[in-house]
Amino acid sequence: MNRHVIVREIDRADQAVIDELGQAGVATVHEAIGRVGYVGPHIRPIQQGTKIGGSAVTVLSHPGDNIMIHAAVEVCRPGDVLVVVNTAPSTHGMFGDLIATSLLARGVRGLVMDAGVRDTMDLRAMGFPVWTQHVSCQGTVKNTPGSVNVPVVLGGITVQPGDVICADDDGVVVVERADAAWALEKTNERLSKEAATRARLHAGELGLDFYGLRDKLVDMGVEYVDRLD
């Protein structure tokens, strides 16, 4: 319950599946899997135009303390994404260019943080992508235990170690590890469907028509009028 653990080994989804999910765009993945897994609008990228997919290595920290992030580095593998959650709200800058150097050296693809990060100019220059709630210089200590690779809750979404993290300019979506292949299938279906829809919309057809919404509007009691008087 109150036990603090560092779990060395976690199961991960197939890397090729993860890579494809990461490039599909988080809004598409979120829709394809039934509108679940979106961690919310408060987790924002510090860069623009970057899409990643990776396996979650989770960290549960005491606010203002980054000792467990250091512990987590060791268990990360190429293709992972570090997901840091705190036991209470915090704006601390828990992560900067030094830990990013370590993670890049190990092939880690990015960071998702529910507190703050710093050295953002360097992080962008290094090409290490970050999604975070805050940017803050405020330094941290290394005094209070936490855990690595335990289930965490990020913005209303449970993240299990090894779940697939997809992140782009729209934010972060979590796909359960066991659902990864299914999610990719659904995502690819949706991408095809969206391409077809886009072509029709581009040609001037209306969503109102091919989604069949005209009758629904009438059923809901919406009236068309030429002018408001």
Place this chain on the structure above:
Amino acid sequence: MNRHVIVREIDRADQAVIDELGQAGVATVHEAIGRVGYVGPHIRPIQQGTKIGGSAVTVLSHPGDNIMIHAAVEVCRPGDVLVVVNTAPSTHGMFGDLIATSLLARGVRGLVMDAGVRDTMDLRAMGFPVWTQHVSCQGTVKNTPGSVNVPVVLGGITVQPGDVICADDDGVVVVERADAAWALEKTNERLSKEAATRARLHAGELGLDFYGLRDKLVDMGVEYVDRLD
């Protein structure tokens, strides 16, 4: 009162006037027309360096439901800006690249949204400009009626269908349709005045002097001291 309507025809201001207002910069327009019409700092652009002017097509939606946006597409014309307001606060991603494709195909110039948008990477790539309160993946349904082209209130400002929307990096300003020509005249006066002021300030003259503020400071009891002890 509780009636839901889609109004097909609205009056618009002169397009040439709208275009000029859109390029003047929203802070200048806001000042020129007497410091009214600014919708507030919570509506922010998802892109940088884009200025637009257009005629408001308004949508009043139930939170988390985008059926009325689909209904609104049909009544949009080239030069319009879609303005979406919800009946209660919402962060939903009510708008993405598919509807933007439709709107671009119809010559619509942009979107102003009091909830959220998604597919922001695509929207930027397409060149479809958006001003919004949130970025969010959270999907919407198509179940609850609303209205198109009725008056709405956005951030303390009433927007009538056909009002002129000016938007740039500073946010969004609304000019009443009937005031458009007068607003442009005032805006051009202000642009000239600002150019002259800028030249004088650039040359080193002080605002303190040519705004005549030195006497005012004294009248208000402000003292000049050489040093604080």
Place this chain on the structure above:
Amino acid sequence: MNRHVIVREIDRADQAVIDELGQAGVATVHEAIGRVGYVGPHIRPIQQGTKIGGSAVTVLSHPGDNIMIHAAVEVCRPGDVLVVVNTAPSTHGMFGDLIATSLLARGVRGLVMDAGVRDTMDLRAMGFPVWTQHVSCQGTVKNTPGSVNVPVVLGGITVQPGDVICADDDGVVVVERADAAWALEKTNERLSKEAATRARLHAGELGLDFYGLRDKLVDMGVEYVDRLD
């Protein structure tokens, strides 16, 4: 107590020291001087990739009134940074491209604002850097007195006129004037240390090891397990 003053002369730190501190990066300076001086995550840059250092010229204003900013321009010198604080929370756009023109003409390096700014597109184009809490068009009046070059509190940090302002993408850090040389020494020590650390981390060494955290984790009762059941 309630007296309003404009102080003409302030002491400043050595300009060469200020320049070096400004280029060191605010997170590094904040760490080097003992994790003090950071004004908080609510003051954000409107541009990306700019670092400045300068001497604080402080303004204490009534919300929605910018007369004291005009008064402050006259006492600014090349190398200064204007720091504007209000007597109560405000989102007003108290500053735009006209005053920036004045400040640029006087060699001022940037603005730190606890309310709002406008003309952000122009400010970026002019190369005048700004750190602010809000972007807002809302215009101000020139009716209520305040002070220039008195001590102000910005986000929990006391700023004395002449203190060194360091600002970059991570936000704003304040170094007390008298500590500037010492701060630079500590900052340079830290930069050297960080460079060495970065090289080791880049080579794959773990922070866990060279910070000696393994034993600490054990002392704190953290257990390593191979797998969670």
Place this chain on the structure above:
Amino acid sequence: MNRHVIVREIDRADQAVIDELGQAGVATVHEAIGRVGYVGPHIRPIQQGTKIGGSAVTVLSHPGDNIMIHAAVEVCRPGDVLVVVNTAPSTHGMFGDLIATSLLARGVRGLVMDAGVRDTMDLRAMGFPVWTQHVSCQGTVKNTPGSVNVPVVLGGITVQPGDVICADDDGVVVVERADAAWALEKTNERLSKEAATRARLHAGELGLDFYGLRDKLVDMGVEYVDRLD
């Protein structure tokens, strides 16, 4: 546009109608008139258990300046409610026990404020009810003009002078003056209906049944299951 006026005479609804609307409860009135007029959850009472109805006397103020509230006192009549809106967000304590003494002496029933109030202990002791966004000691000045009895927008709702303000523990609802009698009729219908509904629910009947929602749930694809596995 930028003209500042104090309007002495406004039309008011019938006082008996206003009184009944005030006692009906704001949630009931809001429902009865078609779910419009609610100013939002950010305007909260400083007392508990008080219901009022009254005619809006509106004030449009510069933030941090209460001169227009003083001007408004003179045009208030017994049965009025003062509604104060600022041209930009503010937390200032613009109102305290002294102005409340004036308003009580004139038969004014309460205050609705989009900034802050102070002397709350005294206001409660005096029995002068207040709905406000903030409680704050921060004092105001008397330097900048505004208007009295012009239309204002409060939390997304347009308030015309003379509109009916209903306020209780749930917040504030605005009924358009011309709709007052109709609104009372609808409210009384709803009160009767609610009483009947309450009796049936109290007796154990389910809303699911008498609102006919069982079929709707099935149509929407909701399944009943005995247990989740």
Place this chain on the structure above:
Amino acid sequence: MNRHVIVREIDRADQAVIDELGQAGVATVHEAIGRVGYVGPHIRPIQQGTKIGGSAVTVLSHPGDNIMIHAAVEVCRPGDVLVVVNTAPSTHGMFGDLIATSLLARGVRGLVMDAGVRDTMDLRAMGFPVWTQHVSCQGTVKNTPGSVNVPVVLGGITVQPGDVICADDDGVVVVERADAAWALEKTNERLSKEAATRARLHAGELGLDFYGLRDKLVDMGVEYVDRLD
């Protein structure tokens, strides 16, 4: 995944255990079980001085839609607490005195709501306790499906149907159903320990001494000085 279900039967903890946990105080329970289960400071009571314990019946709703709350009433039993979570942030007043009448008639002990409630004056008068994020009049519709008695995430805590909800003036803590008896045991241990501690502190003994913190302060490098110079 996207399936909407209403689960009729759930397992509940022993009622006597639940009752005792409810009266122990949420801060004590939260501490006793290892500082887990607290849903956060944003969920606040609308009344003062009420403590409850009960079994969670969970509702997952579309924002602004209360059809699933109606569906949930039927599966509630005496001793339950309704826990309503939305798929996205919402301030809607989803719950009022009518549904409370139904729930009281069924012996339900209270409501925990992540959106808003209304009729708060009536709810307090009825003695139906509520913990909620917002108070809002804004009415809801009955158009979009959701689920009853599925796992939900409230403020970072996963709530399984049948989990024990403890709520008082400090907020809401969730105890996993299977842990209820153990949690009560730990809680009672803590209550005894707290009583003893309270007696010692009351007698003037210092926490510094009996928690053994003096040495720890020294180890952490804290110095005692008689005066600051």
Place this chain on the structure above:
Amino acid sequence: MNRHVIVREIDRADQAVIDELGQAGVATVHEAIGRVGYVGPHIRPIQQGTKIGGSAVTVLSHPGDNIMIHAAVEVCRPGDVLVVVNTAPSTHGMFGDLIATSLLARGVRGLVMDAGVRDTMDLRAMGFPVWTQHVSCQGTVKNTPGSVNVPVVLGGITVQPGDVICADDDGVVVVERADAAWALEKTNERLSKEAATRARLHAGELGLDFYGLRDKLVDMGVEYVDRLD
């Protein structure tokens, strides 16, 4: 700079002066001393109708860690008020009924907290008044050093150990220790003036008249009109 100290002895103002200031009402004191010292609207009482005055014993803590509060208890004397500030934003419940028992036993008059408190039902029952930013169950640790009786910044106000804290339902105002007697004199002057003003306002005289605002309104360009057309 980074040194952590516990200062045992501080200077305090005259207790009789402090007591009178505490009973005068914080809005009155704030006005009397020139509108300074108010810590802001985010620090709110957990009780209603309590006024206190006391000498500040200050605590500077790491977020989520209450070891320094324990250290502070020992240096408190009868008539003191504990003022706790964190080095970064925090919602932790750092204080509950146990430490309150200790403080009550030592004659401490109340707590001002920039993070959170818990056991609020007990604190109210004990009659130990608290002003705080949050109510939260979230427990703290005792691992990271801080300081006692050093200057802290609370909501934009510098609090020196020994400064006079005045708190009531309007919030918290800080009076510099050396100014206490002067502040009381000014406060008593204001109380007399307010009493006279209240009598005149109660008798129906207008603030507009005896503050001489009619001419000012005209000077500012405000027009009186009988009706808006």
